[in-house]
Amino acid sequence: MASIFSKIAAGEIPSYKVAETDNCFAFLDINPVVRGHVLCIPKKEVDYIFDLDDDLYNDLQAFTHRVARAVKQVCPCRKVGMAVLGLEVPHAHIHLIPMQNEGDMNFHHHVKLTDEEFRTLADQLAKAFR
């Protein structure tokens, strides 16, 4: 059975899409630790990020780089943090988190956004993605 993230990348279930290339997809985390929390995934379903072959791993990192620049442009922050956990969803993904301080990389803290706020943010990020 396809993972929830495969279904998101295929457009079979909705997401707040930020960016897409041939091999990768980025969307807003539905339970963000801060506003601007984005997930970057390979479209190919591989559970563990370090099991990706070199080409796809490098492609995902280059894509994440571009998405992070968009996040930095749209979300006021000192730096954009990057993290890999993958303990919940068995489809490789990179978390991008705009940080004001180290405490913003706290996966036990969450903020609530309205549907409208998610939509607006995804739209701003999509426009900033180059």
Ligand code: AMP
């Ligand atoms: P982890 O596998 O531990 O890196 O965490 C998975 C992340 O995916 C969590 O931050 C969830 O909030 C996020 N997540 C799970 N389902 C969805 C979804 N349908 N849309 C967006 N984000 C999701």
